[in-house]
Amino acid sequence: MYVELKNINKHFGSFKASDNVSFGIEKGKLIGLLGPSGSGKTTILRMIAGLENPDSGEIIIDGKVINNVPASKRGIGFVFQSYALFRYMTVFENIAFGLRVLKKSENEIKERVAELVKLIGLEGLESRYPSQLSGGQRQRVAFARALAPNPQLLLLDEPFAAIDAKVRQELRHWLKEMIAKLGVTSIFVTHDQDEAIEVADEIIITNKGRIDQIGKPLDVYSKPKTAFVASFFGQPNIFKDYNKFHSFDTVPNVEQAIVRPEFVKVTKKNEVQKFKNSAEEGVVTDIAFRGSGIEITVLVNGETLTARRSFDEAAIAVGEKVDVFIYRLFVTVGENAFLLENKSLREPVVVI
Amino acid sequence: MYKETTSSKIVKWTLIGISIAFVILMLLLPLITVIAEAFKQGFDIYAKAVSDNYTVKAIWLTLEATLLAVIINTVFGLSAAWSLTKFHFKGKKVLTTLIDLPVTVSPIIAGLIFLLTFGRQSPIYPLLQDWDIKIVFAVPGIVLATIFVTFPFISRELIPVLEARGNDEEEAAALMGAKGWTIFRKITFPHIKWAFLYGVVLCAARAMGEFGAVSVISGHLRGKTNTLPLHVEILFNEFQYVPAFAVSSILVMLAIAILIARSVIEYKGRKKI
Incomplete structure (x- = not known):
């Protein structure tokens, strides 16, 4: 493990920002710290950087406990949410700052800055001030500035939060590529699940100061271990009594059932539904056009569920009676979550 | 429109x-x-009044007190503004309020405070005597009173500017290993430069014109503890109207010079941002 946190606790007054946080990160990985606001993800990042001190626990980088190493000596690159570019310095001087602190020669500085400016594709803008750059360009400069002294670890605090949607998409790919190319171990903080899934090699999910789950994006998404993780991803519909719906095993002490839109199939009465026997009748209450498809809200057995249909499928109208089939759902018992598959998926289809 | x-x-x-x-x-x-x-009685009389020995001494004393007040309040103002915006500590609100006290309290009272603190009735007076330090009815008293009344001007200009910005840039610089002084010189000071100069100008203007507090503590010793405003009063009370107005005109010209400096600073400061 290149970066390791062991039993970290941190309070701000009576607020517990980190509750016995432990995890390890392999060298060269791009890690997403994902969680809602106030879940303690930025605090973890700031403690690794040395901008906050943990109340207890150990932070280990490259085999050394660095709790008592000051932030300036940790050799970590940090990209701030606001970028924190030095507004009275040009792009060149911003990127050169860390090198000047290290007392590099003027030639070395020129060379390194030119290299980085080329890497971020801002050639010709070296003498601009941050206020003369677009949001995306500023982000790139912040990235280059953090990388200039060759840090072994790069930390990014909500790197895409201040950028508009379209540029954000581009930058995500760009950043993932850059980090893969440079091979620098990186941790970024985000509250955006799509961002984490798209960019990270591995996701660490924080909730109320604790780590709920660590894993590859697909695993975290499809195999949530805790009730929080199950309900955090996707667009969950949550209800209490899942036994209203056909063909699910009964688990004792279930508190909630969580159904994501992709778990639900809505078919018109005249369409073929393989599992018609286990499907329920519902009434469409709302239809919304999303960029990529149609989102349908149906009322089934007194519960509201959301499902998606593609534009290719036959149109459905509000008020229409439809068949609703649930492939699978998550059930939660206490803090834990389990996946239940619809039993009819396992059984051979009985044709009557 | x-x-x-x-x-x-x-x-x-x-x-x-x-x-x-x-x-x-x-x-x-x-x-x-x-x-x-x-200039009522011609330029010669004016020149004579202005170059009068006591007047020249009053000018020097005023400039001395102003310079010292600006220097000391610069140090104080920067540290106060820095500590109030960058750190959280108990009594922060109280300190913020106390900084404003000199502008709310009447200057006469400020003068009296110093008279009672360092004068003959004061318990520390014997101590000052032993050390041979003269404060009341002497230049140090005048400087003290001037510092007191101009106390908040620089910090008051800096606090809102520092507050509006936050610490991100300083943190970023510190993470890259920059030392405190480098951070201040390269990151913080360029940002507060114009507000700071503006505060200096206001502080200087107020210091030059201060009458009340200085009047109480000065003892009006001509050529020794007389500042320009006090000198004007003395001349006026002696019915020397032309010299009184001549000396006043020096203060007026200093004020106008400061106004121009202020406008230039304001203009440049705005253009920068």
């Missing part, structure tokens, strides 16, 4: 008229009077 109606035009010109009339009556007229009175 929105279209002006007849009534809004009337309102506009009435308000402008009131302002201009007020400025003429309250500012321009007295200013012209001062200059006119000063």
Whole structure:
């Protein structure tokens, strides 16, 4: 493990920002710290950087406990949410700052800055001030500035939060590529699940100061271990009594059932539904056009569920009676979550 | 631009008229009077009054007190503004409020405070005697009183500027290993430069014109503890109107110079941001 946190606790007054946080990160990985606001993800990042001190626990980088190493000596690159570019310095001087602190020669500085400016594709803008750059360009400069002294670890605090949607998409790919190319171990903080899934090699999910789950994006998404993780991803519909719906095993002490839109199939009465026997009748209450498809809200057995249909499928109208089939759902018992598959998926289809 | 109606035009010109009339009556007229009175008996008399030994000494004392007040309040103002915006500590609110005290308290009272603290009735007076330190009715007292009344000017200019920005840039620089002084010089100071200069100008203007507090503690020793404003009063009380106005005109000219400096700083500061 290149970066390791062991039993970290941190309070701000009576607020517990980190509750016995432990995890390890392999060298060269791009890690997403994902969680809602106030879940303690930025605090973890700031403690690794040395901008906050943990109340207890150990932070280990490259085999050394660095709790008592000051932030300036940790050799970590940090990209701030606001970028924190030095507004009275040009792009060149911003990127050169860390090198000047290290007392590099003027030639070395020129060379390194030119290299980085080329890497971020801002050639010709070296003498601009941050206020003369677009949001995306500023982000790139912040990235280059953090990388200039060759840090072994790069930390990014909500790197895409201040950028508009379209540029954000581009930058995500760009950043993932850059980090893969440079091979620098990186941790970024985000509250955006799509961002984490798209960019990270591995996701660490924080909730109320604790780590709920660590894993590859697909695993975290499809195999949530805790009730929080199950309900955090996707667009969950949550209800209490899942036994209203056909063909699910009964688990004792279930508190909630969580159904994501992709778990639900809505078919018109005249369409073929393989599992018609286990499907329920519902009434469409709302239809919304999303960029990529149609989102349908149906009322089934007194519960509201959301499902998606593609534009290719036959149109459905509000008020229409439809068949609703649930492939699978998550059930939660206490803090834990389990996946239940619809039993009819396992059984051979009985044709009557 | 929105279209002006007849009534809004009337309102506009009435308000402008009131302002201009007020400025003429309250500012321009007295200013012209001062200059006119000063030169009433010709330039020679004016030059003589201005180059009078006591006047020159008063000018030097005023400049000395002003310079010291600016220097000391710069150190204090920077540290106060820095500590109040960058750190959280108990009593922060109290300190913020206390900084404003000198502008809310009457200068006469400020003078009296120093008179009682360092004068003959004071318990520390024997101690000062032993060390041979003279404060009351001496230059140190005047400097102290001047510092006191100009105390908040620099910090008050800096606090909002520092508050509006946050610590991100300093943190970023510190993470890259920059030392405190480098961070201040390269990151913080460029940001507060214009507000700081503006504070210095205000502080200097107030220091030069201070009358009340200095009057109480000075003892009016001509050529020793007389600042320009005090000198004007003395001359005026002695019915020496031309010299009184001549000395006043020096203060007026200093004030105008400061106003110009202020405008330049404001203009440059705005252009930078």
